[in-house]
Amino acid sequence: MTAREFRRRGKEVVDWIADYYEKVESFPVMSRAKTGQIRASLPEHPPHRGETFGAMLRDVEKLILPGITHWQSPNFFGFFPSNTSFPSILGEMLSSGLGVQGMLWATSPACTELETLVLDWLVEMLDLPQKFLSTSKGGGVIQDTASNSSLCALLAARERATQYASNERGCNGKLVAYTSAQAHSSIEKGAKIAGIGRANLRLIGVDEKFAMRPEALAAQVERDVAAGLIPFFVCATVGTTSSNAMDPLRPIAKICAERRIWLHVDAAMSGTAALCQEFRWIHDALTAADSYCFNPHKWMFTNFDCDCFFVANRTELIQTMSVLPEYLRNKATESGAVLDYRDWHVQLGRRFRSLKLWFVIRHYGVEGLQHHIRRHVQLAQEFASWVQADKDFELAAPVPLNLVCFRHRGGDDINQQILDRLNQSGKMYLTHTRLNDKLVLRMSIGQTNTELHHVEQAWNHIRKAARQLNNS
């Protein structure tokens, strides 16, 4: 494809994307594709000869779109938001076009330096501890997901606890990690990957708000120490996936400090709220954390993937992850004056992901981002008030920010039927969880283009579905 053809085709794709956003509300939010349907619509074998781009774009429209669940629809209220914005898409286009590798500072200085700068900006924007600044002893890096950030935190904690012996000789079965029973599944996955073992990850009980009980953590740590084990890692969650519960960082941090346990704080979705002064209470006592992550690709209008991972002491992370073969040696690295981000995560190669984040921050400005986050929280609070005012429904958990966990009072069956009916209608999309062993509906508000009328309409659909089911 010549540059000339790319100009033409690229502009068609830009229009296709703009059209998509203009008509996204006309599609059923949840794909109605049957198992195997999309694959069956496509040729079983690769083409021997090249095809035209026109044919490819038509197939996207005709064959792929029916298999898409529209995460960017303003009527998408499932899981967590994975929102994006036009400036972010433009940043991603440039990143694809430049096609640079940022594994070392030397392989494209701008890729490293812009990332470091933008992550320092975020420390300021979220009022994170100063120790997370690259100009201090710490620093931030973009990872793909919070799963990988948590894994890196776990690994650095493991090495600090064993004085780098587990990197050298493997794990010894003595290390014990802690998180709440409501923490994200990636913590268990990380404990398995890192050779710690699921049985050595203690899932600490939660209180009535589904937040970690610090006294239960303290008691378990003491039991483990008494048994000759080594507590080395606590993951506290600021906004659990299931119900947006906030683990109390202050007492947890105190326990960690006493035993020199690495404290990692996973704020994947909710961290973005700290853009606004009034929500900064979620980070109370964060100054005690060894590491922290949040995902602009969830709630900060930046397309996936973009998780920001911060450490208080970058040397610990780098010592854990670094392997330096001859073919990557270079003068800049040896000078010690640069950061080589390959030593900050599992992967070696890396994309120029800070471009899109930089574009988002510059496009909205801090003020604009605050405006949208406040708007989402307000919409969720209004929705919660409607639930509370309705005799058939109840809240199933506190609503600190933008996630509303609620249920019909009629029991699990009707809640499941409401969920199925709404999702099959194509008019909106919700997902569920279980809290106190009851099925709970989750209304997650954070899509870029979700407005009051979408939330009102969703509430009408929910009530209507409940009424129809009650009458049937």
Added chain:
Amino acid sequence: MTAREFRRRGKEVVDWIADYYEKVESFPVMSRAKTGQIRASLPEHPPHRGETFGAMLRDVEKLILPGITHWQSPNFFGFFPSNTSFPSILGEMLSSGLGVQGMLWATSPACTELETLVLDWLVEMLDLPQKFLSTSKGGGVIQDTASNSSLCALLAARERATQYASNERGCNGKLVAYTSAQAHSSIEKGAKIAGIGRANLRLIGVDEKFAMRPEALAAQVERDVAAGLIPFFVCATVGTTSSNAMDPLRPIAKICAERRIWLHVDAAMSGTAALCQEFRWIHDALTAADSYCFNPHKWMFTNFDCDCFFVANRTELIQTMSVLPEYLRNKATESGAVLDYRDWHVQLGRRFRSLKLWFVIRHYGVEGLQHHIRRHVQLAQEFASWVQADKDFELAAPVPLNLVCFRHRGGDDINQQILDRLNQSGKMYLTHTRLNDKLVLRMSIGQTNTELHHVEQAWNHIRKAARQLNNS
């Protein structure tokens, strides 16, 4: 930003990218940025108010470009290729625009089904073992990098060897892994991450071609078994990073089969060569492998990130990686009729990466891809013949495909000076390695737009630099 403004700005970005490719040869290939220069050119604090897109694009041009090392230049011969193509960029644009999550089949069926299909296509295109087909017991998945594929292979091997006990109770220090002393650094990184330990990764010696010596592997395995240890994983490399050495898969596979050791084959760069019948010898005996990976984001015109990871038995991988919290439960998953790719790697969230790969395969067709791969190999072979015919230079390793390791006969100092002079000239970019304790220059040919005249010109620059240094 409205859809209307996105149409305008998006088209500007498309033109910017097209312009970039049209003038890429006018930039110094290696960025001349000094440490800290890019950061110092940017505001230290985030903007409070939003800025115009025009300002952002101007800054990319003026402030970011000087910090770019141009991986997409046809004069880039460093490291390995990380090539891309216009159809791939267009696929990535659509993927950004759609902004879907493919963690579960249910979260966007097309994202999973297209990926499965395209990876099945690749089994056919590269003539990989049938067991890697999703329609068999195995299957393929897109990962970010070969580092993560190798880690997943190591983890699945670890669990198979311990009957899932290490996932449960952590590692026991008895497991031993093997790879060659020339294998990629990610294997050592993976052994550390997975709790195996660097000391339990045996770096097997290599022959005069820098390929693993199978008799050394066999002897080490026997020593370890005799010592009560458990050999569980071998990573063989098809095309090492340093010199493109090919580990002999057939005798290695025989050793693995005897001891039921997991055999992973890392063909990150070179795997693409198997598109062409005449290079399929690189995969001799691959039918014995438990897992395999190669990176379309290196040599197959697909922009980063896109590594394809195949397993012979997907159940082993899924059992290793799966954690199923309530909020991810859904009917499709429980039916067992679908693949949920979140269980195939570390991360949970995932982008719609198969779109770009599908576009590349359809745009070029198998024939077109073969044409370009043959062309790159031929250019490298010609370059190698020029080196051999020159009395001042020598080849430092065999040249099976598209990487030429060579050196000036005058010793390490002059080779280092040649390298520095060429890279500082901005006219081309080369990197180095060490082989037999000598500094070696690496001429890696695989950029999408590299033609004969670029390679001829590079050789002229190299000889000229050598002559000038000899005369000074």
